[in-house]
Amino acid sequence: MANETRLEYDSLPAVTPSYLRAATTLSGGLAGDETIPPIVAELPDLEVRAEELAKYRKVCGFQHGPHLPVTYPHVLAFPMHMAVLTHKRFPLKLLGLIHLRNDITQYRAIETAEKLHIEVSVGGHREVEKGVEFDLVTRVRDRAGELIWQEDSVMLSRQKTNVPKSAKKKRDDGLGFEPDxxxxxxxxxxxxxxxxxxxxxxxxxxxxxxxxxxxxxxxxxxxxxxxxxxxxxxxxxxxxxxxxxxxxxxxxxxxxxxxxxxxxxxxxxxxxxxxxxxxxxxxxxxxxxxxx
Missing domain, CATH: 3.10.129.10 (Hotdog Thioesterase)
Incomplete structure (x- = not known):
């Protein structure tokens, strides 16, 4: 893709530099026709560390088993999320971003011993009433290149936009389903x-x-x-x-x-x-x- 920035890793990047960049980035926003440029981070052959997985299972309540918890690839990719969202070409301020929605598709159960190919990407945006929305996409493939897991996170950066304010919606106290x-x-x-x-x-x-x-x-x-x-x-x-x-x-x-x-x-x-x-x-x- 034209104008794409690629970050290629042979091991997970350290998160401390990303936190330091986030803490020292005092401003951010999109102006005029500007949008979020395409930024892609990629890491092949990642191995899961058993002691880290056990710690995650304990704090989240997952049972021990031969497969990864459905949400665990998010944790594996998190250092790459940070690297992408604090890259010098990413125009928004990381601190203050709001996680609105998260969709995970697991195409099959992932064995704990598998080596995984992880790709994280951003690019483009949508103007909404409250600011700028964008998608942070994470894909996990197996060694054969088959897509086995995908996460789509919708993020919001609050800022002024040209989207007019909509009429206030009537509060809905229902859950939309009947709990059993x-x-x-x-x-x-x-x-x-x-x-x-x-x-x-x-x-x-x-x-x-x-x-x-x-x-x-x-x-x-x-x-x-x-x-x-x-x-x-x-x-x-x-x-x-x-x-x-x-x-x-x-x-x-x-x-x-x-x-x-x-x-x-x-x-x-x-x-x-x-x-x-x-x-x-x-x-x-x-x-x-x-x-x-």
């Missing part, structure tokens, strides 16, 4: 630090009350990808197939510490699920699983 089961999650104050230790995601809004306050939050909030992984860990043993798309939208943050209610319905097409506060009147996330 529900469980209570105790979300501890230290879950952001524990997840960071297992996944490498040290975003300050998840680590402590004082660091979260620097970004306008009264308390630290749970990492969105931890809530997704925790949901997947609870649902995976109930699923009949290993090839599916796991989609969700992030709604309201989960402040730490707190109790949350996980409600779900498993059916022949997959499952529907939601995470709310303990009273059920604040929705943190809504998602579904659909078999391929």
């Amino acid at each position: 089961e529900q469980t209570t999650w105790d979300v501890p104050e230290n879950i952001g630090r524990r997840y960071a230790s297992a996944a490498g995601d040290y975003n300050p809004i998840h680590l402590s009350p004082w660091s979260a306050k620097l970004f306008g939050f009264p308390r630290a909030i749970a990492t969105g990808m931890w809530t997704k992984a925790r949901a997947a860990a609870e649902l995976e043993p109930k699923l009949e197939k290993s090839a599916y798309t796991l989609s969700l939208g992030f709604k309201k943050p989960v402040f730490l510490p707190s109790q949350a209610r996980f409600a779900y319905s498993v059916h022949e097409q997959g499952a529907d699920f939601a995470l709310t506060n303990a009273n059920g009147d604040i929705v943190h996330l809504l998602g579904d699983i659909r078999y391929l």
